[in-house]
Amino acid sequence: MPSRYQPSALHRFRRIAANQLASALAIASxxxxxAPLVAIFAYLLFKGASSLNLAFFTQTPKPVGEPGGGMANAIVGSGILLALASAIGVPIGIGGGIYLAEFGRGTRLANFIRFTADVLNGVPSIVMGIAIYALVVLPQKHFSAFAGGVALGIMMVPTITRTTEEMLLMVPHSVREAALGLGVPNWRSVLSITLKTASPGVITGCMLAFARVAGETAPLLFTALGNEFWSTSLGEPIAALPLQIYVYAISPYNEWHRLAWAGALVLILLIVLSVALVRYVTTRGVLKGTA
Amino acid sequence: MGVGIQVEHLNAWYGANHTLMDITLHIPANEATALIGPSGCGKSTFVRCINRMHETNPIARVTGTVRIGELDIYADVSPVEVRRRIGMVFQRPNPFPTMSIYDNVASGLRLNGFRNRRVLDEVVERSLIQAALWDEVKDDLKKKSGASLSGGQQQRLCIARALAVDPEVLLMDEPASALDPIATGAIEDLIHSLKGRFTIVIVTHNMQQAARVADMTAFFSISKGGEGERWGELVEYTTTETIFTNPADKRTEDYVTGRFG
Known part of the structure; x- marks a missing residue:
């Protein structure tokens, strides 16, 4: 016996149609x-892959007119800048997020910090470059890798702080109570339980911030400056992939244009690789059935 | 071994709400004591005052004295120290989701800086045996997350976690209300096997459960004042048998016979 509440044929048709329309829209979105992501990557491969060779990874740039040369100094320089930026941005960012979510909740200081972080997130990166130029480069009287790392590090802070806060707030209250109920001091519970439970999301936030500053050019223009030669010193100007790409791309030479494409491809590959590596390392120990 | 709990003139507030009015209650050592009463009568608040979890809520306030054995917990020690000596099991199982079964049980000791591997192994095994979970999980101790267990197993895991720090008192805030009847039965059997070694205080909505597990039962109720204010108070506290067969107070009788609540 069919239910008394059987929908009419028309109603059923409309429901099926609406369902299929929604699916189609989701797939289209x-x-x-x-598509743009794939397109960009494919175009980079197409333009840049042919200029990639061993020399690109092992040699420094050659003067105009001489063929060959590479971006070894820029690759290493980017690595140094990003390591320094992460060393500054990650601890401060996570620390700020912990303060906002766990200790300062509802206080005026916390609201002020949150507001500042959001504003800082919206500050154009070139402004960050000028600020660090005024605060670090001018007093030291020279451009340096240190200044570049500071600029990138400060740019990482707001993203990491806000994601850390959001992720910590998502940890259920019951988990915090469980730790407190065991006689664990609050600071210990925050570090070993709440932060650990939220760590996948916190790491995602750090990776987002890292990937964002890895491609930044503007904040490095007046800080790290760029360098045609080998330098790994924090006190000297240092080369960086985005800077090198910028200089080569606006130059009038075909050879340099090709190197710029190759540099862009390498930059993207390095970002993808480091994000994948961090993901791999941090998810290795995750247990079966972890919620 | 467990110790008795002496509660004198305890008052508790959430903001302007007077949740508990002047509770005086002596809970005997190494027995199971049940707290029953209608929703909102303050029985959960009461147990949370015994291990000072109540005050983790910023708007909460408490007055009066609570003694655990000889120790005045609001005067002599820090809340962290109190909670180390009084274990708590919550309404919903709350294992640490990123930790293995082993790490969950060992967490109380580890987070307090205890690292001796051999002793931890022993404590984890003893606690899981006491919580009647050992046989079900002994092969997956370090392989499976605590969150991968069933609800009833998770709750026994939480009991094992509480027992691992060797508390003198075990507070249980409706430990079976989120569980099915079979898992509930397992928890009740567990309470039977644990009393005698620990002082157990169990909040329950379920009167049959109180009758099955508790030696003493306290009945809490809600009283209303003239201007709409309401507070929880202790109506009657005696042996479980008396509460259910021969209550002295009319309100207790109405509640246990199902006329109210």
Whole structure:
């Protein structure tokens, strides 16, 4: 016996149609989101892959007119800048997030910090470069890798702080109570339980911030400056991939244009690689059935 | 071994709400004591005052004295120290989601800086045996997350975690209310096997449960004042048998016979 509440044929048709329409829209949106990414990557491969060779990774730039040369100094320079930036941005960012979510909740200081972080997130990166130029480069009287690392590090802070806060707030209250109920001091519970439970999201936030500053050019223009030669000193100007790409791309030479494409490809590959590596290392120990 | 709990003139507030009015209650050592009463009568607040979890809520306030054995917990020691000596099991199982079964049980000791591997192994095994979970999990101790267990197993895991720090008192805030009847039965059997070694205070909505597990039962109720204010108070506290067969107070009788609540 059919239910008395059987929907009419028309109603059923409309429901099925609406369902299929919604699915189609979702798929279309996915394609629209992913397509530019794939297109950019494919175009980079197409333009840059042919200029990639061993010399690109092992040699420093050659003067105009001489063929060959590479971006070894810029690759290493970017690595140094990003390491320094992460050493500054990650601890301060996570620390700030912990303060906002756990200790300062509802206080005026916390609201002020949150507001500042959001504003800082919206500050154009060139402004950050000028600020660090005034605060670090001018007093030291020279451009340096240190100044570049500081500029990138400060740019990482607001993103990491806000994601850390959001992720900590998502940890259920019951988990915090469990730790407190065991006689664990609050600071210990925050570090070993709450932060650990939220760590996948916190790491994602750090990776987002890292990937963002890895491609930044503007804040490095007046800080790290760039360098045609080998330098790994924090006190000297240092080369960086985005800077090198910028200089080569606006130059009038075809050879340099090709190197700029190759540099862009390498930059993206390095970002993807480091994010994948961090993901791999941090998810290795995760247990079966972890919620 | 467990110790008795002496509660004198305890008052508790959430903001302007007077949740508990002047509770005086002596809970005997090494027995199970049940707290029953309608929703909102303050029985959960009461147990949270015994291990000073109440005050973790910023708007909460408490007055009066609570003695655990000889120790005045609001005068002599820090809340962290109190909670180390009084274990708590919550309404919903709350294992640490990123930790293995082993790490969950060992967490109380580890987070307090205890690192001796051999002793930890022993404590984890003893606690899981006491919580009647050992046989079900002994092969997956370090392989599975605490969150991968069933609800009833998770709750026994939480009991094992509480027992691992060797508390003198075990507070249970409706430990079976989120569980099915079979898991509930396992928890009740567990309470039977634990009393005698620990002082157990169990909040329950379920009168049959109180009758099955508790030696003493306290009945809490809600009283209303003239201007709409309401507070929880202790109506009657005696042996479980008396509460259910021969209550002295009319309100207790109405509640246990199902006429109210």
């Amino acid at each position: 996915t394609v629209i989101v992913v």
